[in-house]
Amino acid sequence: MSERIFITGIGTGVGKTVTAACVTEALQADYWKPVQTGLTEGTDTEVVRSLLTNKQSVCHPEAYCLQEPASPHLAARMEDVTINVKQVLEMAHKIQPAGRPLVIEGAGGLMVPLTEQAFMIDLVQDLEAKVIIVAQNYLGGINHALLTARVLKQSGIPVLGWIFCGNTHSNEAEIIGWSGYPLVGRIPYTPLVDKAFVKEQAEKLSLR
Ligand SMILES: Nc1ncnc2c1ncn2[C@@H]1O[C@H](COP(=O)(O)OP(=O)(O)OP(=O)(O)O)[C@@H](O)[C@H]1O
Numbered sequence: 001m002s003e004r005i006f007i008t009g010i011g012t013g014v015g016k017t018v019t020a021a022c023v024t025e026a027l028q029a030d031y032w033k034p035v036q037t038g039l040t041e042g043t044d045t046e047v048v049r050s051l052l053t054n055k056q057s058v059c060h061p062e063a064y065c066l067q068e069p070a071s072p073h074l075a076a077r078m079e080d081v082t083i084n085v086k087q088v089l090e091m092a093h094k095i096q097p098a099g100r101p102l103v104i105e106g107a108g109g110l111m112v113p114l115t116e117q118a119f120m121i122d123l124v125q126d127l128e129a130k131v132i133i134v135a136q137n138y139l140g141g142i143n144h145a146l147l148t149a150r151v152l153k154q155s156g157i158p159v160l161g162w163i164f165c166g167n168t169h170s171n172e173a174e175i176i177g178w179s180g181y182p183l184v185g186r187i188p189y190t191p192l193v194d195k196a197f198v199k200e201q202a203e204k205l206s207l208r
């Protein structure tokens with residue numbers, strides 16, 4: 001099986017999609033967001049597709065698209081949809097490009113319920129993916145970052161390291177030091193997230 005890289009975050013809105021675009025561009029990988037919640041502002045898949053320069057990468061359709069901007073299990077409950085994890089895994093197998101990595105973006109953080117029985121972290125385990133954790137600097141972020149790191153460590157999931165999105169801050173050294181996971185990269189704040197920015201950031205990531 002080709003490599004699967006799961007992009008998680010210390011929470012929602014921390015820059016997972018922008019980071020996923022940079023990682024996808026850097027590896028000329030394919031991109032997949034299995035479960036999208038919240039559709040009014042467009043989907044993460046559309047955003048990533050619009051940010052890639054290389055011609056190889058394919059952005060695959062979601063397994064589930066749910067209207068409500070909420071945790072997948074709640075959005076599914078509201079729309080009377082059953083998220084079938086087995087189907088998600090079968091789809092991952094079907095779309096995985098031969099010889100190329102698949103970058104997979106979660107919804108929210110790792111302890112977000114995906115179904116009434118399973119969390120996002122359970123999907124990471126089932127997918128046998130390696131994880132990149134996206135962190136952002138805000139008051140309370142050290143706690144969110146280290147909780148994420150601890151749950152990954154306790155689950156024995158392989159972690160490639162941290163990508164910090166937004167302005168640099170001394171919290172980064174704390175998060176790296178306490179977690180023991182390395183720095184994969186920094187994606188600085190920009191007034192305009194566009195293809196040129198993503199390409200430039202992709203070249204700076206330490207992914208190998
Ligand atoms: N480096 C950056 N510079 C400027 N804006 C950014 C940067 N990174 C992310 N953003 C913006 O911040 C917002 C949240 O980022 P993003 O959509 O990547 O978060 P997310 O973690 O993927 O959220 P979700 O949990 O909804 O998937 C977006 O409007 C995005 O364009």
Ligand SMILES: C[C@H](N)[C@H](N)CCCCCC(=O)O
Nearest residue numbers: 012037038069070071107108
């Ligand atoms: C709608 C949002 N942008 C994300 N797609 C889903 C975030 C779920 C977060 C749930 C939670 O941690 O409370």
Ligand SMILES: [Mg+2]
Nearest residue numbers: 016017044105
């Ligand atoms: Mg996103």
